[in-house]
Amino acid sequence: MIEFHSVTKRFPDGTLAVDDFSLVLPSHKITVFVGTSGSGKTTLLRMINRMVDPTSGSIEIDGADIGTLEPVKLRRGIGYVMQNSGLLPHRRVIDNVATVPMLRGMPKKKARDEALHLLDTVGLDRSLANRYPSQLSGGQQQRVGVARGLAVNPNILLMDEPFGAVDPIVRAELQQELLRLQQELGKTVVFVTHDIDEAFLLGDQVVILRTGGKVAQVGSPAEILANPIDEFVATFVGADRGKRSLHLENHGDGDIVVDETGRLAGVLVGERSSAGSESKAGPRGPGASAQGGDSR
């Protein structure tokens, strides 16, 4: 469990990035910080591994104030995955994954063995192990980044727009992969994105932030969608544009799901409920099942 207690961050240049932020991030769940650029998501995330120290307030991990912990030691126990993977260009894939376990004193051979297993875990072919990061596609690099984040078997995994730089198809793939992994591993994941669809897909708890690190709304995707607390949130989640009120249209061969602007949102799979053609669909983007609810 990660707890933020009235955390404020003002950078030396005067920018107020996070303003009096308090929140509990439950263990074994995915919490997503979502908001526009500059809303303080990265700053919040990096305060958890002390890459940034708060100006005031405190952060606790399982009851221990991290301000009292040695940053390097703290970071070695927390997985960190970032946009553009952040891999070391001069080290092979396998050595990138084995880096942190070896820093923690694991013998090289064992670290490399485990790194190979981690490549399996994140769905990478072992034949890529001896390549350099520059010899991989963006999606593959991102998977290596996730493998490296998991390498010390951390309880906490911090992910800063990890899928921001890959194309939509690969992104969807990686998102599903993360959900599958999470089912297996049950980490406490803190995930940053500016994509509301991604936030609703992945998050057990979604935190919508406005500029200046202020919380607009916290809740499960369903809660936020059902009751946007104000206009800002409604706009942000797209509810006001009708993007989220979906209805069915019959096209002979089958039912398709369309939003209020008439844009195709998906197809209906499985049995059609008796609720009729105005059945509400879940917050899954284009191509997803419109069976609604928490289908994962």
Added chain:
Amino acid sequence: MNFVTETVAWLIDPANWVGAGGIPTRLVQHLLFTLVTLVLAAVIAVPIGFLIGHTGRGRGLAVATSGAFRAIPTLGLLTLVALWVGIGLNAPYVALTVLAIPPILAGAYTGFEAIDRKIIDAARAVGMSEAQIVLKVELPLGLPLLIGGLRSATLQVVATATLAAYVADFGLGRYLFEGLRIRDYGEMLGGSILVILLAIVLEGVFALAQKLVVPRGVTAGLPTDIRDGSSRSRPAMESTIKEGTSHVRNE
């Protein structure tokens, strides 16, 4: 006899190839002097350069100091130090170390500065200590530019080390000073050619070393962000070398 035949005659005269004042002895002296000077300069400049490159602090001071160092005429400094510590090799060591420090310093910190900040940030975020970041990330990635700095320092020192003979019976410069004194242009030109050859050989060695130390992962593979990072560093390297050559011309 013209200069060319005089020079050839001097170079092939067997008498010049033996004994304490012979070409092989002086060549080795010259080379060792150059190496020792480089090591001295590197011991001073590399740690400071790494510190500047790693922390991003003190760059302005380093540039200003390097500039001042570069402006010092080496012959003047040599004479001054020699007046102070006396005739012998100490004065040339001091003067040429001063000459070699700026390019090595610049090579050390530009090597670090050319590394993509995201890579270093990531290394820190996964739990590398500052020392580990320097040794395992910045050093290997910055090495090509450091070698570039050493290369231009070597070129300057090997050429300017001829001045050591001004205050000591030492090195290939002896042929220049002696030839000048006794108006033996064959000896002067022959000595110069030897210095040039030595410089060319060292250039070749460093050019090779520079190629070899570029990390495999940086040259391998598809053009990506990482590749951009290394190509951005190239202009920086060129400027280091250019600054170096212009200094040689000043002498």
